[in-house]
Structure formats: C-alpha cells, structure tokens
Amino acid sequence: MGAGKSTLGPELAGRLGREFVSVDDVVGARAGSTISAIFDEQGEGAFRTLEEEAALDVLAQRAPAVVELGGGGLASPAIRAALAESAFTLRVETTVEEAWERVAETDRPLARDPDRFRALYEGRASLYAEADGSCRELDGAVLAAAGVVLAPRTEAEGDVVIADEHVAALHQIEATFTVPAGETAKTAAEAERLWRSLRANRGSTLVAVGGGSTLDLVGFVAATYLRGVSWLAVPTTLVAQVDAAIGGKTGIDLPEGKNLVGAFHWPARTVIDTSFLGTLSEEERANGLAEVVKTGLLAGERLWELETAELGRRCAAFKAAVCLRDPFDRGERAQLNLGHTFAHALEAASSYSVPHGRAVGLGLVAALRLSGLGREADEVEELLGVEPVRIDRNTAWEALLRDKKSVGGRVQLVLLETPGTPRLGVELPEDEVRSVLDSLIA
Ligand SMILES: NC(=O)c1ccc[n+]([C@@H]2O[C@H](COP(=O)([O-])OP(=O)(O)OC[C@H]3O[C@@H](n4cnc5c(N)ncnc54)[C@H](O)[C@@H]3O)[C@@H](O)[C@H]2O)c1
Ligand SMILES: [Zn+2]
Numbered sequence: 197m198g199a200g201k202s203t204l205g206p207e208l209a210g211r212l213g214r215e216f217v218s219v220d221d222v223v224g225a226r227a228g229s230t231i232s233a234i235f236d237e238q239g240e241g242a243f244r245t246l247e248e249e250a251a252l253d254v255l256a257q258r259a260p261a262v263v264e265l266g267g268g269g270l271a272s273p274a275i276r277a278a279l280a281e282s283a284f285t286l287r288v289e290t291t292v293e294e295a296w297e298r299v300a301e302t303d304r305p306l307a308r309d310p311d312r313f314r315a316l317y318e319g320r321a322s323l324y325a326e327a328d329g330s331c332r333e334l335d336g337a338v339l340a341a342a343g344v345v346l347a348p349r350t351e352a353e354g355d356v357v358i359a360d361e362h363v364a365a366l367h368q369i370e371a372t373f374t375v376p377a378g379e380t381a382k383t384a385a386e387a388e389r390l391w392r393s394l395r396a397n398r399g400s401t402l403v404a405v406g407g408g409s410t411l412d413l414v415g416f417v418a419a420t421y422l423r424g425v426s427w428l429a430v431p432t433t434l435v436a437q438v439d440a441a442i443g444g445k446t447g448i449d450l451p452e453g454k455n456l457v458g459a460f461h462w463p464a465r466t467v468i469d470t471s472f473l474g475t476l477s478e479e480e481r482a483n484g485l486a487e488v489v490k491t492g493l494l495a496g497e498r499l500w501e502l503e504t505a506e507l508g509r510r511c512a513a514f515k516a517a518v519c520l521r522d523p524f525d526r527g528e529r530a531q532l533n534l535g536h537t538f539a540h541a542l543e544a545a546s547s548y549s550v551p552h553g554r555a556v557g558l559g560l561v562a563a564l565r566l567s568g569l570g571r572e573a574d575e576v577e578e579l580l581g582v583e584p585v586r587i588d589r590n591t592a593w594e595a596l597l598r599d600k601k602s603v604g605g606r607v608q609l610v611l612l613e614t615p616g617t618p619r620l621g622v623e624l625p626e627d628e629v630r631s632v633l634d635s636l637i638a
Contacts, residue, residue: 197266197268199290199294199295204333204334208334212341213521217264227246240305244268247268248274248275251275255279265279267320267324271320286327286331295317328340338517339509346470347467347468348469349469357372357405359404360378361375361377362378363432363472367432381409382449384457390413390421401427401464406432407431415445415459419460427463430467432472433472433480434473435553438508439511441468441512442516443529446458468508468509483552485500493576494514495510495616496615499511499514530601530610531610531618534563538596540596541593542585542636543555545591545595561573561577561636562635563609564612566611566624567619593630593633
C-alpha cells in the first residue's frame, strides 16, 4: 500500500501492450461501492472475501494482463496458490516512510494510523519477500518481468557452466565446458559436441557465459537438449548485454547463412554484470555502441550519452519491452532490424570481414537518409565514425535482395517517422534503395 502500484501498473501495462486490471476496482464495481465504504459498513473480513473472489477470477483469465493486487490479498492461501500457478509477481520496492507519505492524505481504511500502518507493513514483509521479482520504476519493472537483473555474475547459479574460452581465461570462469571464442562456436558441430557431452537432466540449468555467439549456441542447446532445459544468460559483451541476451532468440549458423537454425527459448534469467566490459577490445566496444545508437533512435532518447551501467539498463529494458510485446517476432519486433537490412548485405558481400558494428553504423545512416532525417544521419555518422566500405556493389545489392525478411522479392525496410517512431515494412523504389546502398560503398 502506497508503493505506487496504481501509477506504475497502468504504465507497465502500456509498455507491454497488455490490459491493466486493478483487483480493488473489480471489487468496487461488483459491489457497486467504494473500498472504504465496504470496510466501514461490512468490515475487513467481508472485503477480503470479495477481494479473493475477484482476484481468483482475474487470475483465471487467459489473456496476459498487468494486475494490481493489494498486499493484504497475499494473506489468502487461495490467492497465493493462483499467483504461483499463473502469474509473475513483482514487488514494488518502497520504505514504510515513503509509503506512509503517499497514503497519509488518502482515505484508505488501513492507512488511518501511522503505528498500525507500520505494523501492517512489517507483518506482511515476509509475504512480499516471496515475489518473483522486484522493481522501483518502469524500466525496472520491465526488466524484472523479462527476467533481467543487473548483478554480479556470481548470482547466476546452475549445474553446467558453458563459457567462451577467451572470456573464461580473461575472467577466471570455472567452466564445465568452454566453446571456441565468438562466432566460430555457432556451428552444428559445436552444438552436437555439447549435446553429447552434457550429463544433464530435465531439471538442470545451463549457464552461458560469453558474448552473443556463446549465448546463441548455448541457448539453442538448452532449447533442444532433452526437448528443452532451462538456461541462464551471462552476457559479457556490450552487444550481448544490450541486445543478444534479451528476447529469447537462440541459434546457430549453417554454411548457407547465419542464424538459419534456431529456436525461441527465453533464458530463465539474464544476469548483466558490467564489470566484464572492462576487457573488451576497441572493435567489440564499437559493435556494442552501434546497437546502443540503434536502440536510442528507436526509443527516441539519446541513450548513448548515458554512463555504462545506466545505458545498459535502459537499452536492455527497451529491447525487453519490445520482445515481451511480440515474443515470437510476428509484428513490431521487426523494428529491431533498423539499419540491419543494409548491414547484413554489407557483411555478406564482404564475406563477414566488415565488423557488425561498422556495418550497422552504415545501415543506420542509410535508414536515416531514406527516412528523410538528414540531421540525425550526420550525427550518427560522426558519433560512430562511419566510413564507406570497400566491397563489390553488385554482390552487396544481390545480398540485399536475398534478405530473410523480404516479402515476395521486395525488400521490407524499417525506417523512422521521427526518432522514437519506427515505420515497419516500408517498400521503396529499387533505384532509391540501391543508390543509398551504393553511397555506403567506397
Ligand atoms: N539472439 C539475439 O537476439 C541476438 C541479437 C544480436 C546478436 N546476436 C548474435 O550475437 C553474435 C555476436 O555477439 P557479440 O557481438 O556479443 O560477440 P561474440 O560472442 O561473437 O564475441 C566476440 C569476441 O569478443 C570476445 N569477448 C566476449 N566477451 C568479452 C569480454 N568481456 N572481454 C573481452 N573479450 C570478450 C569473444 O571471445 C569473441 O572473440 C552474433 O552471432 C549475432 O548473430 C544474437
Ligand atoms: Zn546487430
């Protein structure tokens, strides 16, 4: 009570594209009365009965919603059982002083006396502690709902630790298995080696420690081994902390192309420990910065100007919200492809010798120019030090036409109305797209 649920709840529902339901409002509507009147006229016991009925009905609904439930409801074993069965519970952190300040002026039946309020708060503390996650504000709520925590790597505990060999050596990771550094690990052969070496059971948890490549491989092995075991992601690059570790896409490459085999399999938890980033090479840092700039353009905020921990938290929360709204990539998640249609073509035409971050930088400039956002394009060019690449123009154009996300042979672009407002599935005349692609090539 007084933690700010009725402000945060609707905001979170908006961010996740879900309905917001307040159990108190359902009780009030059904009783044709207010909560205070029910308390005053019929007593707390009568309210708790109505609250239990309402909460159980709300929790039995199939459509995912954000549900506001008062702390008192947790005293009901039936409500607690329904929460455990069908909800992810989030505690809104507050102190008793903050909460009292918020409720003292209101007409809440259980907030009429400060000593009683404190006793109630302390009495319920052990129930609150059982929540699946906790948060203070909106981004924190989104991250908690997506299972993302900013915490030391030691918080990721599992049965089998699988680490990028380079990261394991640099950061003294005691790994059960190591995998080759970076993209070279994303092969069917490496997946098979892990499948055949794992001595895990259905209840096991795999812990993946490394960049996006390691997480993609281990997540895929977790999705497929014994038809699916749980896994935890411990991302060690900036790319992985702001992008690859979030959203549940896992997979490996084939000789025919990147990420051609995979599965959606969300990690049970993603533990972001920014102390890993200290050992990143200049190139890996630049790869991450390009994704941060992409995220900032989609969010309409200059996220790249924040300091590392806050920048990571905000970018991760942005991606988490998009992925929670569209978990299987059937709609608006396509916005995360901003700049990537061009980037993939440039990378493929260079046989992957152009680093991803450099390609994304060029791709973002192309998308901004086609969006008519020249000032933003200039700024990104400057910020990422974007330089044209030396590749064959025809090879790049053919690679662009083969884009995985094309529909009926026509390239679907993500552009921006303005920063913060993406436009998906934009089809432009070929000559316009080709001339922008050509401008990225030296
Ligand atoms: N699943 C997704 O949603 C998603 C999203 C974006 C990218 N990805 C994938 O992620 C991969 C790229 O991942 P990445 O950019 O994180 O890099 P990476 O995993 O390929 O690693 C790149 C290099 O950085 C090294 N490295 C990792 N952590 C380090 C650290 N803390 N200090 C020093 N060196 C470190 C690695 O050993 C490797 O040499 C691609 O395969 C891409 O397809 C997946
Ligand atoms: Zn990318």
